[in-house]
Structure formats: C-alpha cells, structure tokens
Amino acid sequence: MRFRPFIGALALSLAFPALGIAQAQDSAAKQKLIALGTVSTDHRALINEIKQDLHVAEPVILLIGPFEDKIWMGELFKEAGTAYVAIDQNFYRSLTDKEQEAMIGHEMGHFIYTYIYPYLDDRIKFQLQAGADLFAAQYVGADAVLSWLGKTFPTDDDKELAEYKWRKKVLGDFKQAF
C-alpha cells in the first residue's frame, strides 16, 4: 500500500460525488474504443497493486490503440463493469518502460481524480491532472512522471502552457517533500 490520499481528492470527491469517469463518452463511443484497441498484459503487477490499493472491484484492462484519434494520448473509462486504461499505440511505444508505468499510474489515478466533462475551469482541470500525477509518483517516483509529462507536452510551445508548468511545479514540490 503506497497510496496516501490527498486532501484535494477528498475535497473534490465531496464536491462532485455524482460525477463518474469519462462523462463525455456514451456507451457506443466506448464500445468503439474497445473494438479498436488491443488488450495488453504489460505492467500487470503495477495495475494489480493500484487496483488493490484503491479497492477497485471491477477488472482493469490495459487497452492499446490505435483509436483513430478518438482519444488524445490516453484515458481511463468504464464500460459494462470493466475499467479500461486506454493508451494510444504510437505514444505508448514512444515511452520507456518507466514512463509507461508513470502513464498507467496517472490514468489509474483518475479513479480518484475523476474527470469532469466539460471541465468547469482550468484550475479544476490542473488540480485533477496534478492529483493523478502525484498519485502515479507514489508508485513510480516523481522523475518517471516528470519524464512522461515532458513527452505528453511535446513541443516548446506546449511546455509554455500553464497546465504543464503547474503540473511540473506540483511534482517538483512532491519530489522535495519526499
């Protein structure tokens, strides 16, 4: 059990108790993703550890695209009693083993830091993403998450974005604290 809950997650779950994962997608869209993806057995130990820590009852499947640009780089969604960590194939292959784990940890962090569609405002979006980053950092370390984050925001322009700067700062603070 490496996961320690953060106050932010509790506050958010109290504020938005009824919101589930991937609200923007209807069942047909999720079925399409499932049909397009390939089930992978990679990183099973990590997935099982997180699943156990979070008391996630449903199966968690790692699903690797291509998803025909229907998702950005990855996301967590639930369909028919199963949870899916869906990751774009090309992006997944561009990552090191540690970065793949960071990404899986981040996506599974969204079991707690649940997506809210549409994002109410940027502060909430940043908070959710940074929360999922910190969650992942507890399993794979802040450096692996920072390295993955750098690839998630690939260009210099991307790295000027407030979201990137905020998430990097939060991870930097985490690194110092532990």
Ligand SMILES: [Zn+2]
């Ligand atoms: Zn995320």
